[in-house]
Every structure is written in C-alpha cells, then in structure tokens.
Amino acid sequence: xxxxxxxxxxxxxxxxxxxxxxxxxxxxxxxxxxxxxxxxxxxxxxxxxxxxxxxxxxxxxxxxxxxxxxxxxxxxxxxxxxxxxxxxxx
Numbered sequence: 001x002x003x004x005x006x007x008x009x010x011x012x013x014x015x016x017x018x019x020x021x022x023x024x025x026x027x028x029x030x031x032x033x034x035x036x037x038x039x040x041x042x043x044x045x046x047x048x049x050x051x052x053x054x055x056x057x058x059x060x061x062x063x064x065x066x067x068x069x070x071x072x073x074x075x076x077x078x079x080x081x082x083x084x085x086x087x088x089x090x
Contacts, residue, residue: 015049019045022041041082
C-alpha cells in the first residue's frame with residue numbers, strides 16, 4: 001500500500017468499525033492497521049472494508065501478492081473461530 005492510500009484505508013476501516021462493532025488502530029508510519037474484534041463483531045462488514053482496501057492498491061495488489069481470496073479466507077477463519085468461541089461461551 002502506498003503512503004497516500006493510508007488515509008483512505010483508515011477512513012474505510014473507521015467507518016466500517018462503527019457499523020461492524022470492531023476497533024481499528026492505524027499506524028501511518030509503518031502503513032499497518034491493528035483490528036480488535038470482539039465476539040459480537042459483524043465480520044461481513046469487516047470483510048467488505050478489507051476488500052475495499054485491497055482494491056485501493058489496484059494492480060499493485062498483485063505485485064505484493066495480496067489476493068481477494070486471501071482476505072475472504074481470513075475473514076471466514078475468523079468467523080469460524082468467533083462461532084466456536086460463542087458456542088463455548090454458552
């Protein structure tokens with residue numbers, strides 16, 4: 001991700017975090033984000049936000065090896081862990 005895309009990515013995650021009930025913390029210097037996901041987070045909203053960020057890179061995403069299916073697999077794995085945690089909690 002280019003330095004210029006960081007504010008856009010931060011804006012996408014901040015807006016999504018309001019509706020998705022998760023927390024996003026941006027580190028602009030290293031161009032990273034930390035996302036804190038409580039058990040009641042809406043992972044579908046997180047997935048949409050992450051996919052929007054992947055598309056910010058456009059063709060550059062292929063250069064760094066970031067694929068849409070990797071984001072989808074990650075969020076699907078998080079959803080499975082979330083479901084197991086909720087089952088244990090009951």
